[in-house]
Amino acid sequence: MDVTPIFEAKNIVKTFPGVRALKGVSLSLLPGSVHALLGENGAGKSTLIKVITGVHRQTSGQLLLNGEEVSFGSTHDAVAKGIGVVHQERNLIPRFSVAENIHLEQLANSWLRPVNYTALNQSARRWLEELNLDIDPAMPVSDLSVAQMQLVEIAKALSLQSRVLLLDEPTASLTSSEAANLFTILRRLRDNGASLVFVSHKLEEVVEICDRVTVLRDGDNATESRPMAGLGRQDLVQMMIGRAESGGTWRKRDSAAQPVVLQLKDLATSVGHKDISMNVRKGEIVGLYGLVGAGRSELAKAIMGRFRVTSGTVEVAGQTARITSVADAIHKYRLGYVSEDRKTEGLILPHSVLANAGVPIWRKLSGFLGGLRDSTVRRAVSPYLEKLEVKTPSLAQTVGNLSGGNQQKISVAKWLAAGVQLLIVDEPSVGIDIKTKAYLHDLLRELADSGTSVIVISSDMPEIIALADRIVVMNDYRIQGEVANIGTYDTMSQAIMGLIHRDPHRAQVA
Amino acid sequence: MTSHDVSHGSNGPISTPAPSSGAPSSGAPAQLSPLRRFLLTNEFGLILLIVLFAVLFAVTTRGFTTPFSLFTLGRSAAVNIMIGLSMMAVIVTGGLSLAVGAIGVCAAMFLGYLIQSLGMPWPLAILAAIAMGAALGFINGFAVVRTGLHSFIITLATMSIFFGVMVFLTRAEAFRGLPPVFADFGKMKFATYFSPLLLVTLAAALGLGWLYRYSVLGREMLAAGARPEAAELSGIRVGRMIIYCHMLSGALAALAALMLVARNGAAIPSMAGQLGQDWLLPAFLGPVLGGTLLNGGRAAVLGTCLGAFLVTMLSSGLLLMRVGEFWVQSFLGLLLLLAVLMDKLRRSYLARRNLV
Ligand SMILES: Nc1ncnc2c1ncn2[C@@H]1O[C@H](COP(=O)(O)OP(=O)(O)OP(=O)(O)O)[C@@H](O)[C@H]1O
Ligand SMILES: [Mg+2]
Numbered sequence: 001m002d003v004t005p006i007f008e009a010k011n012i013v014k015t016f017p018g019v020r021a022l023k024g025v026s027l028s029l030l031p032g033s034v035h036a037l038l039g040e041n042g043a044g045k046s047t048l049i050k051v052i053t054g055v056h057r058q059t060s061g062q063l064l065l066n067g068e069e070v071s072f073g074s075t076h077d078a079v080a081k082g083i084g085v086v087h088q089e090r091n092l093i094p095r096f097s098v099a100e101n102i103h104l105e106q107l108a109n110s111w112l113r114p115v116n117y118t119a120l121n122q123s124a125r126r127w128l129e130e131l132n133l134d135i136d137p138a139m140p141v142s143d144l145s146v147a148q149m150q151l152v153e154i155a156k157a158l159s160l161q162s163r164v165l166l167l168d169e170p171t172a173s174l175t176s177s178e179a180a181n182l183f184t185i186l187r188r189l190r191d192n193g194a195s196l197v198f199v200s201h202k203l204e205e206v207v208e209i210c211d212r213v214t215v216l217r218d219g220d221n222a223t224e225s226r227p228m229a230g231l232g233r234q235d236l237v238q239m240m241i242g243r244a245e246s247g248g249t250w251r252k253r254d255s256a257a258q259p260v261v262l263q264l265k266d267l268a269t270s271v272g273h274k275d276i277s278m279n280v281r282k283g284e285i286v287g288l289y290g291l292v293g294a295g296r297s298e299l300a301k302a303i304m305g306r307f308r309v310t311s312g313t314v315e316v317a318g319q320t321a322r323i324t325s326v327a328d329a330i331h332k333y334r335l336g337y338v339s340e341d342r343k344t345e346g347l348i349l350p351h352s353v354l355a356n357a358g359v360p361i362w363r364k365l366s367g368f369l370g371g372l373r374d375s376t377v378r379r380a381v382s383p384y385l386e387k388l389e390v391k392t393p394s395l396a397q398t399v400g401n402l403s404g405g406n407q408q409k410i411s412v413a414k415w416l417a418a419g420v421q422l423l424i425v426d427e428p429s430v431g432i433d434i435k436t437k438a439y440l441h442d443l444l445r446e447l448a449d450s451g452t453s454v455i456v457i458s459s460d461m462p463e464i465i466a467l468a469d470r471i472v473v474m475n476d477y478r479i480q481g482e483v484a485n486i487g488t489y490d491t492m493s494q495a496i497m498g499l500i501h502r503d504p505h506r507a508q509v510a
Numbered sequence: 511m512t513s514h515d516v517s518h519g520s521n522g523p524i525s526t527p528a529p530s531s532g533a534p535s536s537g538a539p540a541q542l543s544p545l546r547r548f549l550l551t552n553e554f555g556l557i558l559l560i561v562l563f564a565v566l567f568a569v570t571t572r573g574f575t576t577p578f579s580l581f582t583l584g585r586s587a588a589v590n591i592m593i594g595l596s597m598m599a600v601i602v603t604g605g606l607s608l609a610v611g612a613i614g615v616c617a618a619m620f621l622g623y624l625i626q627s628l629g630m631p632w633p634l635a636i637l638a639a640i641a642m643g644a645a646l647g648f649i650n651g652f653a654v655v656r657t658g659l660h661s662f663i664i665t666l667a668t669m670s671i672f673f674g675v676m677v678f679l680t681r682a683e684a685f686r687g688l689p690p691v692f693a694d695f696g697k698m699k700f701a702t703y704f705s706p707l708l709l710v711t712l713a714a715a716l717g718l719g720w721l722y723r724y725s726v727l728g729r730e731m732l733a734a735g736a737r738p739e740a741a742e743l744s745g746i747r748v749g750r751m752i753i754y755c756h757m758l759s760g761a762l763a764a765l766a767a768l769m770l771v772a773r774n775g776a777a778i779p780s781m782a783g784q785l786g787q788d789w790l791l792p793a794f795l796g797p798v799l800g801g802t803l804l805n806g807g808r809a810a811v812l813g814t815c816l817g818a819f820l821v822t823m824l825s826s827g828l829l830l831m832r833v834g835e836f837w838v839q840s841f842l843g844l845l846l847l848l849a850v851l852m853d854k855l856r857r858s859y860l861a862r863r864n865l866v
Binding site: 325327329331344345346347348350355360362363369370371372373414 | 720729736742743744807
């Protein structure tokens, strides 16, 4: 191919206090191509994207747009030069409407003119429709689910119609059908000559959509801008982690004889669940699958006492439980919940790694007069931080400064250490690299083997099928049915999709 | 004295948990020694300023270094630091309390009433007065949690209410018949220069330092203040923590007021000015100079002590230089602005040089 690159980054170095995130990374983007940017958690992918889009200024190195050196003083400059981005972390303004968020850039340029909301909503709707996202553009962003926010963020980037578009884990919290939708759009943009960068830890997606690839390892290029042709999943893994994939797979586990730890009977909640009945046995892993908006996270939060149960009963270990606060759920009934939204619900971003990892067990570890020593906390949590290979310069590092995947590891690890009897993990592996994902799955299996019950909520069907003993399928705040897992993807995915689409009008009939 | 940054968990020798491939250590820039790191903190800046102004006042004024002047300086500092800590206890939640002064005066007047009108023994009355402070703090905290309104609004209202009720009940008359222990304690000196009130403040500061650094309760307060939603989902009763913070603040305000009672030898309704407003400037200056984040989640105990001490020293030094009281107030206001700007500059300097 003798196409000239539209954008190049040459020998980019970026240092943070105590961390050398990029040590001389290069990347060249061709027009009409989808470029995969791969690497383990903390390899420097997001940092590179932030340098390219003017969020960070590089310590040294060059950026070339159409062969000319550019330097962006701010994100605004990058947008003006036709470089768009979807960052890994959500950057929407919660109280603003969906349409306002999508058109923030345009609104910012015309702050003296009155806003024409009809036009604004209309043009926003166009982008939402392209993404098959059925929401009202006038609705505030704070009312959306994490996946919906991610799609709005994508719509926002698409609306700028940039020539270079960088997508940092855009599919992290999407289901495969939503991702497929996005890929159709990306292919069309590519065919129109746009240059796309795609970051993902889901290698199937990468193989499916990308035609070129750059791999980072510890802030260095392991591979620089080569064609994808001829590379398979295993080759990518080899380049990323320097060896082949390892880690356990699904195995048959039988907990039918075990006592029931959580029993929901005809539950209805203040957020709209109806007739929810299900149970979880000791040491069992139950998968909870459903499309975005099926009400799975909300159900988890209702169990945890965050939302009110309006009728029906919750039984924990055979006793009727009236859980009115999360603190009760955790300390009295020993339930735990790993939130899907690590940034606002999972972590205390301005505090240290150690402070975050210990929160749920502080009370348990405390001694005389509620006193607590760092060394005690460290001893309790570091095995889990080690097993998940949390990459941080020290335990005193501010969590907000870690890479997205490493933040996610901490938000999970703190619950692995908590010693609860039932753990609900909501999208536990969002943004975690494949190596750690395998470790995480092993840890969850070990946890279940040692008697903890686990509910796995995931939009990633292969993940559910790899972990669960039994899969409960939800749709529209109801339970559609359940299937025993036999561990084979094709049979199981068909059974699950069958349940989701079963009897869509049951609600009206009942 | 106490640790200066208690939100960030561990410091000292840190074990790095399995950095997957040794990246953090390889060519990491600007790994600072503990000493250099201390030299770049807010606290060190404050110490420098304190020394600078102390020298300036010692040279330019007569009387700054006399034993009596140093004694009164220490005594005022003890009170002002306590006021600053009282505000800090609420700022930790990301809120603030305009009612610290009003609560303090109410507690002091309650003490006077218990001793003078009811004849309660003074040690009991002291405990009761501190409990009164905590109870008024509870009202603030409860109202904040229940209404979901910002503490600014709530404490603006309770400041007037507490003060108004106090004036109504006491008919604005002072209690001057307190047992001599109070006045004696206020006049007592040790090592020629020092007031024992400083010891009370030191004990309170050490207690707070322990609380925020080494106790579950304090850490939960910080977590609840930094990210209420995440704290809640981690099993922390955020509402309760906010109430506790206000109660702690109320108790500390009461303590500060009792120290003033000792200094004055009487409980006087106007001891903190109309509505207790005279306390507000020292209350905010201490924590802000000390580097307590106004959006919550961090408590700088040592910084607050140093900040409040600096403020006290500046006011008394300026008064010795025969600058009018009014100018001292203006100067302190200016100092508040300057401090915030300086801190911003320092932070961006450190960030640019990759030193943070
Ligand atoms: N603001 C910051 N301050 C300090 N260190 C940082 C900062 N941002 C990133 N880092 C560090 O830089 C390194 C690279 O982080 P980056 O976010 O680029 O990783 P990533 O490849 O995107 O990983 P992930 O797959 O987890 O998203 C990490 O070690 C991280 O801790
Ligand atoms: Mg990233």
